[in-house]
Amino acid sequence: MNILAIESSCDDTSAAVLTDxxxxxxxxxxxxxxxxxxxVVPELASRAHQQNIVPVVSxxxxxxxxxxxxxxxxxxTRGPGLLGSLLVxxxxxxxxxxxxxxxxxxxxxxxxxxxxxxxxDDKPQFPYMCLLVSGGNSQVVKVVDYNHFExxxxxxxxxxxxxxxxxxKMMGLPYPCGAIIDQLASQGNAQAFTFAKPHVPHYDxxxxxxxxxxxxxxxxxxxxxxxxxxxxxxxLCASLxxxxxxxxxxxxxxxxxxxxxxxxxxxGGVSANSGLRAALVALGKKYGWHVHIPPFQFTTDNAAMIxxxxxxxxxxxxxxxxxxxxxTKN
Ligand code: KG4
Numbered sequence: 001m002n003i004l005a006i007e008s009s010c011d012d013t014s015a016a017v018l019t020d021x022x023x024x025x026x027x028x029x030x031x032x033x034x035x036x037x038x039x040v041v042p043e044l045a046s047r048a049h050q051q052n053i054v055p056v057v058s059x060x061x062x063x064x065x066x067x068x069x070x071x072x073x074x075x076x077t078r079g080p081g082l083l084g085s086l087l088v089x090x091x092x093x094x095x096x097x098x099x100x101x102x103x104x105x106x107x108x109x110x111x112x113x114x115x116x117x118x119x120x121d122d123k124p125q126f127p128y129m130c131l132l133v134s135g136g137n138s139q140v141v142k143v144v145d146y147n148h149f150e151x152x153x154x155x156x157x158x159x160x161x162x163x164x165x166x167x168x169k170m171m172g173l174p175y176p177c178g179a180i181i182d183q184l185a186s187q188g189n190a191q192a193f194t195f196a197k198p199h200v201p202h203y204d205x206x207x208x209x210x211x212x213x214x215x216x217x218x219x220x221x222x223x224x225x226x227x228x229x230x231x232x233x234x235x236l237c238a239s240l241x242x243x244x245x246x247x248x249x250x251x252x253x254x255x256x257x258x259x260x261x262x263x264x265x266x267x268g269g270v271s272a273n274s275g276l277r278a279a280l281v282a283l284g285k286k287y288g289w290h291v292h293i294p295p296f297q298f299t300t301d302n303a304a305m306i307x308x309x310x311x312x313x314x315x316x317x318x319x320x321x322x323x324x325x326x327x328t329k330n
Pocket of ligand 1: 269272273
């Protein structure tokens, strides 16, 4: 059973082919243009998707050795994301599904991130808890079944990825900053500086206070030491990364204990962070929990995760509607 998956929610155009739930190809065209502007420019993103979508899908099919006539369904990201970007993938998926006379499967982008660990041989057992940390979302999700997700907590303002990106921008780092901060942090002292942590009830997150604390700290230091950032970049990155990880895991740990789960997972672009991955492994060791961390290529936006989420929807006969329109917010 062959599924073609299409992902175009933000600034990566991606297509993947899965046969009986096993990944055959996963092609990603990233858009470098946004680095010039310090963030994703929606209009440029949708134009780039229009240019990329046909070649990306063609290469994914070719690499998998699958013809359009051999497809059984087309899974696509319906949202959340940027409207113009989503429209390209959604329209393309609909057109191809009509032409190939196969059903559509709608996938929520966030569910894709949560399901990314199912692309590996070591699949989580239900129920499991997933820390979903991407550029636009930070959530504590209880995954009860393939198609049953309970969001126990989420950010009330910025996401963890935004905290990395916005603080990185303050240090003059190019967008997206998460991976660069991760790399610089490995050379710094994580205890060098202290930044504010939020006091938000339940399992919700907030990162805007940390951002402000980081901004004011830099502003004060730069008054007396103009090259403070250059002199302390690695320590700044290590301390910032430690603070973000502590904020994320303090709530996640509490939620996992309260829910009594024995399996934990992580998903989303920030799950590529080496400090977070190590901290999750340590957390698993502390409680004897089974930890599921997706391989790097499935952490940032990719169609493989949309394909695996779509595969389980296919098995549950959850097909989409040709009239479905994209949604921008969850
Ligand atoms: O999941 P993703 O590709 O996009 C959304 O669906 O939102 O996540 C992108 C985010 C960016 O904020 C980027 O800075 C962050 O993931 N990121 C990282 C790392 N690699 C990417 N953050 C921390 N450490 C990393 N190694």
